[in-house]
Amino acid sequence: MELEDAAQELRAILGADGYVVCRINRFAPSKTQRVTVVLSSVDRNMRRALSAIGEAIENHMERSLLPFAWTAAGHEAAVGTFVEPLPVKALDVPGVGFPVKLGIMGNGFALFFGSDLDLSGDRVVEIHRDIYRIMRELLALDVQRISPHQTLNDRELQCLQLAADGYKSEAIAEELTLSVHTVNAYLGFAATKLDSVNRIQAIAKAIRLGLIG
Structure with missing residues (x-):
């Protein structure tokens, strides 16, 4: 290498x-x-x-x-x-x-x-x-x-960005006109794709990779 x-x-x-x-x-x-x-x-x-x-x-x-x-x-x-x-x-x-x-x-x-x-x-x-x-x-x-099938979609990135900005799931749901269940699902999918155990790790990795600010 x-x-x-x-x-x-x-x-x-x-x-x-x-x-x-x-x-x-x-x-x-x-x-x-x-x-x-x-x-x-x-x-x-x-x-x-x-x-x-x-x-x-x-x-x-x-x-x-x-x-x-x-x-x-x-x-x-x-x-x-x-x-x-x-x-x-x-x-x-x-x-x-x-x-x-x-x-x-x-x-x-x-x-x-x-x-x-x-x-x-x-x-x-x-x-x-x-x-x-x-x-x-x-x-x-x-x-x-991060292979093509692991690429985060727009909704997953939006949820991650708002979570990184300090929004809770309820506030994210209200901001994006989604249900809390759907927001948590998007955050869960994002964490899986980023090989993270929770949303905090997913946010940290997404920031490090330049996916969110």
Whole structure:
């Protein structure tokens, strides 16, 4: 896969032992479902590190778009001109992360694990730019994965848009001159087509795919 090759190339440039690219779904029903791994070449220790710092990464992204780094026992933190320390306890493996915020398209991040990462000069800026490109292409692939029979019809999109605007089923029914049962059916069909477990997830995915605003 081309995107996996691109991520592997970045891993080699940084001198990292492994990497992971994740998406964040802030509408997920639980914290454990908020982060989805989309590309990965990690071992057990790296997976454990990701699990331990997921909340800290989201907190970092609320206030900063700069890359971040964390330490491991016996290792120095990966530091560079544009890298901030992530306020977490030392983990099994050190590393550096690159946050990505793309508005309604979605948010995510990439982590590179290793004790001898090369973050010299403009390398951090270049890597961060490439991570943004990878994330945009991953989101574009999501759109392509919706097959013709899964395409949402006008009514489903209208119901989703109004639900995203904060309308309840009763208000949507009144706005579109439909029954509440029909509105709930449209929202249910939309959720199924978007491979979502409920309307909240369907709204989040529809926004990320650019189907609604």
